[in-house]
Amino acid sequence: MTTLNCITVDDEPLALGLVSAFVDQTPFLNLVGKFGNAVQALQAIHSMDIQLVFLDIQMPDLNGMELARVLSKTASSSQTKIIFTTAYNQFAVEGYKVDALGYLLKPFGYEEFLETSMKAKRYFDQIRESNAVPDVEVREDYLFVKADYKLVRIDFESIIYIESLKDYVKIHLTPPAKPVMTLSSLKAIEEKLAPGKFLRLHRSFIVAVNKIDSISKNAVHVGNIDISVGDLYKEAFKELLARWS
Numbered sequence: 001m002t003t004l005n006c007i008t009v010d011d012e013p014l015a016l017g018l019v020s021a022f023v024d025q026t027p028f029l030n031l032v033g034k035f036g037n038a039v040q041a042l043q044a045i046h047s048m049d050i051q052l053v054f055l056d057i058q059m060p061d062l063n064g065m066e067l068a069r070v071l072s073k074t075a076s077s078s079q080t081k082i083i084f085t086t087a088y089n090q091f092a093v094e095g096y097k098v099d100a101l102g103y104l105l106k107p108f109g110y111e112e113f114l115e116t117s118m119k120a121k122r123y124f125d126q127i128r129e130s131n132a133v134p135d136v137e138v139r140e141d142y143l144f145v146k147a148d149y150k151l152v153r154i155d156f157e158s159i160i161y162i163e164s165l166k167d168y169v170k171i172h173l174t175p176p177a178k179p180v181m182t183l184s185s186l187k188a189i190e191e192k193l194a195p196g197k198f199l200r201l202h203r204s205f206i207v208a209v210n211k212i213d214s215i216s217k218n219a220v221h222v223g224n225i226d227i228s229v230g231d232l233y234k235e236a237f238k239e240l241l242a243r244w245s
Contacts, residue, residue, distance in 0.1 A: 002125050005049055007033040009041040009064065010056040010085065015106065019054050019085055022113045028121055038062040042070065050080055052101075052120050057086040068100065081123065083116055127183075143192050145171065145182040152180055156194050161222055162186065162206040174211075201237055202230040215241065 006029050010016040016034055023031045032048060035041045039062050041053065053071075057064035068082050083102040101123055102116035144151040154171055163170045164186040171180045171189075182189075190200055200206045205227045207220055214221045219228045220240075229237045 002121055002128065003028055003030050004051040004120065004124060005030050005032045006052045006054065007031070007035060007041060007044055007048075007050055008054045009035045009038060009059075009067075010054075011036050011059045012056070015056065015085070019113070022110055023054065025110070026114060026117055029117060038064060038067040042067055045071065045080055051124055052117075053080065053082045054085055054104075055082050057084055058088065081120060083120060141194070145169075145180060145184065145189075147180050147182045152182075154180060156197060156208075159198070159208050160211045161208060161225070161227065162189060162198075164204040199236055199240060201227055201233045201240075203232065209240070 006023050008016055008020045008023060008031065010019065013036070016036065020031055020034045023029045029052070032050065033041075033044050035044065038055070038059055041055070042062070044050065045053065055064040055067065064082075064084060064086070068084075071080055071082065081101045083104060084100055085104045085106060085108070087106040101120045104112060104116055141157070142153055142155045144153055146152075154173070158173045158177060160172045160174060163172065165181075167183060168181050169184045169186055169189050171182070173179060186200075186204070186206065190198070190206055193206070197209055198206050199209055201220060207222060207227055211222050212220050213223065218237075219226050221227075
């Protein structure tokens with residue numbers, strides 16, 4: 001059975017005690033710490049193996065939403081997820097922006113807590129099932145990526161461009177093939193691609209050089225898609241311009 005390591009974070013002792021008690025009575029949750037502020041919680045997340053954070057929003061110093069934004073920008077964002085616990089429902093939309101798994105509006109009972117925790121358990125079950133096989137397997141002119149719980153062959157010649165979407169990578173292919181989504185990082189995919197045939201021009205995009213239709217001052221154009229050149233990739237873009245001139 002999947003067991004999730006959890007911490008609880010709330011500056012109100014009574015609220016912290018209640019949500020911690022709910023965690024303790026849930027068989028698939030393992031409480032590894034409880035904290036009265038988000039700064040202590042952030043230190044714990046960086047030093048411990050934590051999958052789930054039950055996080056209050058309104059706290060002094062670093063509030064829960066600010067902590068969530070910090071976590072959403074780190075490489076571990078797919079391993080550590082947040083369930084907000086708050087008395088203020090106006091934060092719901094912001095919660096979705098930081099990819100929170102749930103939103104418990106105070107006062108909440110154990111039934112609501114368990115329902116939201118089960119959602120988190122299903123999320124991590126899917127992650128662990130998908131990690132049972134390698135993310136990317138590469139051959140001379142194609143690679144296999146994990147998608148929809150199976151390995152899908154991607155021929156290098158069929159790739160138009162590759163797009164990073166947070167924890168996922170979307171590989172756009174020549175029609176009529178549909179794009180393929182895989183749980184991976186753009187860097188991991190980039191390392192498997194045939195050298196010289198693909199070029200990273202932005203932190204979120206890699207383009208197949210032979211699929212580029214035109215180049216302008218700070219962008220490449222592939223079909224009806226314009227991909228701007230990021231500051232970190234201007235040297236690579238200059239090399240591309242030199243090859244095309």
